[in-house]
Amino acid sequence: MARIFMIGAGNVATHLSQALQKNGHEITQVYSKTQSNAISLSEKLGCSYTNELHNIDPCDIAIIAVKDDVINEVASLINCRIPIVHTSGTKDLAILGKGVIGVFYPLQTFSKNKIVDFQNIPICIEANNSKFLQFLNNLANSISNNVHQLSSEQRNYLHLSAVMVNNFSNLMYQMATEICEKNKISFDLLKPLIQETSNKVQQMTAIETQTGPARRKDVQTIERHLTLLDSDKEKRKIYEILTESILNRS
Structure with a gap:
């Protein structure tokens, strides 16, 4: 079981956090710069929320599921000792900066009120070291039967x-x-x-x-x-x- 800090409260963050929780992982906390959105998702998950990135509960990984144009800014505000991934299909791994970093990209179209079955959704992973890549592989396989390792270019x-x-x-x-x-x-x-x-x-x-x-x-x-x-x-x-x-x- 992984302890996960979910950054974002939009469509991807909502569906991904629910799928992870359903399969035995703990969403420790939800972040959104809009407090009402953070509260809404945290209530669905039964976890705490924050709208300040320096106020993070202990976790094994932070998942950045926000708009592509703010990923770099968000990543720069997170303690570099926390492994972080983004969920973007277009942004390179390197945008996350230093530390233990990766990509956890679910290839699907998401709408908040439309239930999706993660078992068949392709999840594309990438990491900057083999140990973290294996961690992401295990995490992805816990919610999907369709996991692939791809480079940023691919x-x-x-x-x-x-x-x-x-x-x-x-x-x-x-x-x-x-x-x-x-x-x-x-x-x-x-x-x-x-x-x-x-x-x-x-x-x-x-x-x-x-x-x-x-x-x-x-x-x-x-x-x-x-x-x-x-x-x-x-x-x-x-x-x-x-x-x-x-x-x-x-």
């Missing part, structure tokens, strides 16, 4: 890929919703298609699962779609770029 490329499959695809859902609403069509009609596409990519490569007019080189359908988008320059441009990319891979 993790950056993984995060880039995650943005493409998650954030960009979600933007497509938003745009499709706008088209449907404008034309009095229920977006629900597209949900079985979304589900089937998601299911297929679990078993086949993305190239194998690609279908549609660009994959078939169906120029007439492509031109018809572009005509429908004449009044929306942004969607038309995105449609053209993505269609060209599919054509180049077909």
